[in-house]
Amino acid sequence: MTVRLGDIAPNFDAPTTQGDINFHDWLGDSWGVLFSHPKDFTPVCTTELGYVAKIKPEFDKRNVKVIGLSVDSVESHLKWESDIGETQGTPVNFPMIGDTDKTVANLYDMIHPNASDTMTVRSVFVIGPDKKVKLQITYPASTGRNFEEILRVIDSLQLTAKYKVATPANWTDGDDVIIGGAVTDEEAKQLFPQGWTTVKPYLRVLHQPGK
Numbered sequence: 001m002t003v004r005l006g007d008i009a010p011n012f013d014a015p016t017t018q019g020d021i022n023f024h025d026w027l028g029d030s031w032g033v034l035f036s037h038p039k040d041f042t043p044v045c046t047t048e049l050g051y052v053a054k055i056k057p058e059f060d061k062r063n064v065k066v067i068g069l070s071v072d073s074v075e076s077h078l079k080w081e082s083d084i085g086e087t088q089g090t091p092v093n094f095p096m097i098g099d100t101d102k103t104v105a106n107l108y109d110m111i112h113p114n115a116s117d118t119m120t121v122r123s124v125f126v127i128g129p130d131k132k133v134k135l136q137i138t139y140p141a142s143t144g145r146n147f148e149e150i151l152r153v154i155d156s157l158q159l160t161a162k163y164k165v166a167t168p169a170n171w172t173d174g175d176d177v178i179i180g181g182a183v184t185d186e187e188a189k190q191l192f193p194q195g196w197t198t199v200k201p202y203l204r205v206l207h208q209p210g211k
Ligand code: BEZ
Pocket: 038, 039, 042, 043, 044, 045, 046, 119, 141, 142
């Protein structure tokens, strides 16, 4: 199945390292990050899961629940978790789905047969409180993800959900933003009485609202 931006994230029931879940119920009113890794007991994945565990407070601060997945079993994940805690310095503090029958992998198109027909690719889905898919990125097995980038996109998504703005290239929280293209100057005067700089009629730069 293909999952596209704006689609409702497919719901599923699955076993995890923290008990059985129904995905939508587990998300509740939170934002969510669902990310897959190719295989347990592999080096890049070990560093990724350790890093996510370390920065979990950053996800918590943003009201984002994080959940991992591979087609290995929950029992395998649990055995591997002790290695991750030992080698990466932070115990895994979020659930990992044991997707042995590939239900979730198939729902989210996480198996790309021309890359591998047995392992999931490194997918990342960010899901909003409305259960809609806001971001998806796919990395190859050989490249560990940059989770700071995931946090950066979540900051942008949360800001642009609140204000009619967009964020420019390489934006990080606190940088100037751009007034959304659909906002007329008349509307912008109401929305942003603090004013903005018009670089071009289509490029209006504004201090980040709320900062
Ligand atoms: C890794 O996590 O190190 C990895 C997993 C599958 C294929 C290649 C690398």
